[in-house]
Amino acid sequence: MIRDEQRRILGEAAEWLATLHSGDVDDADRSCCRDWRRADPRHERAYRKMENLWRRFEGLGSDGGAATSTLNAVLGARRRQRLRGGGALAVVLLVGASASLLSLPFAPLDLLADYRSATGEQRHVALPDGSELVLNSGTAVDLDYSAGERRVRLRHGELLARVAPDRGRPFVVESAAGTARALGTEYTVRIREDGMDVVVTESSVEVCAAPPTASAAHHGRAHCAAAVAGQRARVRGDRVSAPQAVDTALETAWVKQRLVADDRPLSEVLKELRRYRSGVLHYDDKALSNIRVSGVFPLDDTDRALDLLAALAPIQVRHYTGLLTLISPR
Amino acid sequence: MGAESYYRNEAVKVLYSHHHGWLMGWLRKKLGCSQRAADMAQDTFLRVLTSHADLNAVKEPRAYLTTIAGRLIIDDARRKKVEHLYLETWSALHGNDVAPSSQSLVEVVELLTAVARLLEGLPEKPRRAFLMSRLEGRSHGEIAKALGVSVSMIKKYVARALLHCLDLLDEDQR
Numbered sequence: 100m101i102r103d104e105q106r107r108i109l110g111e112a113a114e115w116l117a118t119l120h121s122g123d124v125d126d127a128d129r130s131c132c133r134d135w136r137r138a139d140p141r142h143e144r145a146y147r148k149m150e151n152l153w154r155r156f157e158g159l160g161s162d163g164g165a166a167t168s169t170l171n172a173v174l175g176a177r178r179r180q181r182l183r184g185g186g187a188l189a190v191v192l193l194v195g196a197s198a199s200l201l202s203l204p205f206a207p208l209d210l211l212a213d214y215r216s217a218t219g220e221q222r223h224v225a226l227p228d229g230s231e232l233v234l235n236s237g238t239a240v241d242l243d244y245s246a247g248e249r250r251v252r253l254r255h256g257e258l259l260a261r262v263a264p265d266r267g268r269p270f271v272v273e274s275a276a277g278t279a280r281a282l283g284t285e286y287t288v289r290i291r292e293d294g295m296d297v298v299v300t301e302s303s304v305e306v307c308a309a310p311p312t313a314s315a316a317h318h319g320r321a322h323c324a325a326a327v328a329g330q331r332a333r334v335r336g337d338r339v340s341a342p343q344a345v346d347t348a349l350e351t352a353w354v355k356q357r358l359v360a361d362d363r364p365l366s367e368v369l370k371e372l373r374r375y376r377s378g379v380l381h382y383d384d385k386a387l388s389n390i391r392v393s394g395v396f397p398l399d400d401t402d403r404a405l406d407l408l409a410a411l412a413p414i415q416v417r418h419y420t421g422l423l424t425l426i427s428p429r
Numbered sequence: 430m431g432a433e434s435y436y437r438n439e440a441v442k443v444l445y446s447h448h449h450g451w452l453m454g455w456l457r458k459k460l461g462c463s464q465r466a467a468d469m470a471q472d473t474f475l476r477v478l479t480s481h482a483d484l485n486a487v488k489e490p491r492a493y494l495t496t497i498a499g500r501l502i503i504d505d506a507r508r509k510k511v512e513h514l515y516l517e518t519w520s521a522l523h524g525n526d527v528a529p530s531s532q533s534l535v536e537v538v539e540l541l542t543a544v545a546r547l548l549e550g551l552p553e554k555p556r557r558a559f560l561m562s563r564l565e566g567r568s569h570g571e572i573a574k575a576l577g578v579s580v581s582m583i584k585k586y587v588a589r590a591l592l593h594c595l596d597l598l599d600e601d602q603r
Binding site: 109110113114116117118120121122123148149152153155156158159160162164165166167168169170171172173174175217218219220377400402 | 510515541544549551556560561563565569570585587588592598
């Protein structure tokens with residue numbers, strides 16, 4: 100009897116967790132969930148248990164779908180033997196053939212990072228000092244807060260920092276390429292294949308390149324530049340470019356899950372969409388080189404974004420399972 | 430060392446001195462290799478030492494040990510399979526030029542093996558729904574489309590997968 104009751108509560112807790120991660124949850128759902136947790140201490144215990152279980156899977160899935168495919172292959176092995184030669188196996192080989200033509204962005208498996216977002220996921224992180232981070236798709240950061248400094252290490256990806264003012268404790272975002280230091284401001288930092296970009300939306304930020312050698316660091320010879328609101332500074336190698344005016348609304352549209360294209364080459368837009376999709380998005384740069392597009396595309400539903408592109412541009416979008424999407428001129 | 434872990438150590442010592450030789454023989458017959466049998470026997474006792482099971486309640490020590498050792502053998506085989514498949518999928522997705530670092534590979538394979546064990550026995554649709562939701566962060570709407578079922582079904586699938594995992598974890602504690 101008691102076991103049945105316990106089982107029912109755990110089932111409800113599991114459904115709440117599923118709902119909260121359904122991708123379609125509103126304030127009413129959240130407040131119902133809170134009410135349910137408060138209604139009975141056993142509810143709260145069950146919820147905590149489920150939440151811990153949910154966290155166990157952290158660290159998997161930020162590898163472009165390799166973890167999911169592996170698990171489906173291992174667990175579906177018995178069924179697959181009958182279908183050998185067709186279905187999933189053939190697709191994986193096809194992906195292998197086409198993937199070698201691309202250089203996909205390398206997504207290290209940052210299992211030990213303090214905060215991570217999966218591919219296609221956007222995550223808000225409330226920091227202990229009242230600052231806030233928004234992590235873009237496929238991003239990993241570590242926190243290093245001390246009495247004298249608030250340091251956020253960006254392992255890879257892109258983030259927006261809304262910094263709570265604290266004169267005594269500078270706020271620094273650091274990547275392998277350099278640092279961006281602020282006192283009470285809002286800015287984004289994005290790691291690029293060849294460096295780091297910093298876009299400032301409020302106040303100002305000091306951007307410094309990582310010193311090329313330890314001895315240069317020792318002598319304090321890092322190359323720095325100050326960027327103010329409305330500017331972008333780029334770190335390439337051991338230099339910081341002179342900050343340039345950019346449209347910050349456009350640069351930070353990803354925070355609102357939007358990609359804004361204003362007469363941009365289609366291949367650039369597709370390259371950007373790739374960051375938000377697990378699986379492979381394949382296209383031939385040259386075949387698409389003459390096509391330009393303008394529009395606003397949803398980043399939280401890249402299938403829809405591709406549908407929109409197909410409606411705007413003379414292209415064909417073909418899906419092969421969830422893993423592979425081919426784009427070709429029509 | 431706390432009293433509890435002291436008694437646990439003593440209980441394991443007794444188990445070890447009475448049954449280690451026998452377990453080695455059992456494993457050798459099963460694996461056909463004395464080196465692997467010795468490793469596996471070590472792992473088995475390590476698992477006993479770090480488990481939360483009440484050793485005083487173990488009535489059939491040899492059955493208890495072979496259950497754990499059997500599980501380890503299955504895990505070991507699964508780990509190899511997971512590693513092989515993961516590397517295959519990885520190079521299919523990322524090409525052969527970039528390999529996962531060996532450090533993260535070990536961690537991922539370990540995690541995947543544990544997850545594979547948790548999800549085993551779960552029917553295909555709930556399992557796929559759960560993986561798409563939890564690992565790929567896809568919305569229930571998208572998953573429903575991919576699996577050809579209703580959106581409300583996805584919530585049930587995900588919840589069912591969670592309960593399934595919890596049951597297996599609880600079993601481990603016993």
